[in-house]
Amino acid sequence: MAFPRKTLTALLCGLVLACSAQAEDVVFVQIASQTNPASKDNAKGMAVGIQAYFDAVNAKGGIQGNKLVLKIKDDGLNAERMVQLTQESIADASVVGLLGSINSAGLAEVAKRDLAGQGKIALIAPLQGDKHVIGAANVFPFRSGYANEIDALLKEAKNWGKDTLAVVNMGIAFGPALAQVALERAAAMGLKVVSHSVIDAKPDNISASVQAAVKATSAAQPKAILVLAAGRPAYDFVKEMRAAPGGMVQIYGVSVLLHDDLVAQSGKDKAHGIVLSQSLPYPYTMYKPLITEYQQTMKRYAPKEPISYSSLEGFAGAKIAAEAVRRAGTPSRAGVLAALQQLGSYDMGGISVNYGPGGRQGWGGVELTIIGSEGQLRK
Structure with missing residues (x-):
């Protein structure tokens, strides 16, 4: 059946508008302080790594047309403020997950109050190695303890x-x-x-x-x-x-x-x-596909930022979060959480995490490094 040119144009425009209406921002929140002198370097590095990975995904059209978005909330490295910002994020229906949070005392309190569990939200790759935190409900670690x-x-x-x-x-x-x-x-x-x-x-x-x-x-x-x-x-x-x-x-x-x-x-x-x-893989040598991907992504999307453990950790957390969005199909909080709970062994590029009914394990390694005479870090 042939359609007049005007009718066909209208139909195509309608389809484009319908697809555009369905696309939406997939928002993750990082609660970390870039103003407190004790946390700002790690907080900034994590954010840079997350944003670099999100930019790379979004440059290719996002995930099913949906754009990955990072929002940062500064808690001043205050425990109660982290609790408040976590509750605020949970109350915001547009937030699908928490990513790259930093604040040991705050995270301990979040775990103690079971905020992620009760809020039915995923807390992905926090900069935290305390077993009481990473073992809490809905926490999905990347680093070792x-x-x-x-x-x-x-x-x-x-x-x-x-x-x-x-x-x-x-x-x-x-x-x-x-x-x-x-x-x-x-x-x-x-x-x-x-x-x-x-x-x-x-x-x-x-x-x-x-x-x-x-x-x-x-x-x-x-x-x-x-x-x-x-x-x-x-x-x-x-x-x-x-x-x-x-x-x-x-x-x-x-x-x-x-x-x-x-x-x-x-x-x-x-x-x-x-x-x-x-507690993270060595980021300075391309000895694993994940590290190669990380370095290449940083070079393209964050060329002025240094290669570092903190930006690698943010990058890895973002990769885990994006994989959960892909598997969820619909970019919802419940879908992301369910995808992570059923993720199983996920090979990120020669480095794996494993999340399932039997537990949630990060990559699991610990390496010792030493600072050389010229300030370089060696394994």
């Missing part, structure tokens, strides 16, 4: 005869929880903690608190120092400690201590030789 990192660092210290340790942690976020794990694991391994200092991460109190921590650590004369801090509290401590008596001892740090910012803020001479545990 903090306890695994602490174990790896303490075993390294013991193997090298570093049997007396100083533990230095910041008093917020992951600091207190990791310090407790470190103290317990050190004792179990026969390592003696000769000093334990807590750095007040409030911007106005950092300097005085760092000086007090340096003084106590220097006086204790440990064979190694375990730094459980990130951002300015960690950078300032390393810089001041290296200049103090006995400050050239071995320093160990966890993955949230970003090496590139540590080198930039503390100086490569101060950072040289520091050993960092990594």
Whole structure:
């Protein structure tokens, strides 16, 4: 049956409009602070990685014509504020999932109150390794656990005869929880903690608190120092400690201590030789298809941003979120959550996660890296 030209044009326009009306933004929310000095570097890196992956998907037409959108909410690294923003996001029907959240104390409270479970929303790839958080309902991790990192660092210290340790942690976020794990694991391994200092991460109190921590650590004369801090509290401590008596001892740090910012803020001479545990795959060498995809995507969609662990983590979380949207068919909160719950083993490119009735596991590895004389990070 032939249609007049005007009628055919009208029909085609109607079809285009109908398809356009069906397409919609698929909104994920990241709750993380780019203003608090203890979290801003990780928060920005995660956001850059997420946005790069979303931009790459959207440039190819999105998913079934739907555009992936990231919205960032800054909680100031305040636990109660994270709870409020999580509740606010759950109440917003346009939000299909939470992605790349940062705030250990806040996430612990979100898990304790079962907000993701009761809100029937997925919380994907939080920067968190606490088993109580990543084991909570509807949390889908990518990174390995903090306890695994602490174990790896303490075993390294013991193997090298570093049997007396100083533990230095910041008093917020992951600091207190990791310090407790470190103290317990050190004792179990026969390592003696000769000093334990807590750095007040409030911007106005950092300097005085760092000086007090340096003084106590220097006086204790440990064979190694375990730094459980990130951002300015960690950078300032390393810089001041290296200049103090006995400050050239071995320093160990966890993955949230970003090496590139540590080198930039503390100086490569101060950072040289520091050993960092990594709960994420090594992002600087294209040894896995996922890393190749990540580097190529960053080069195209975030060319001014550095390759880093934090942006890789955001990228991986975004890839998991996008896969859930693809499998959901309809980009709804319930569909995304159901897709993740039934994801099973998902090969992201030589690196896999596994979500199902038997549990939700991230990639599962821990690697030790060391900062070289020129500030480069080596495996």
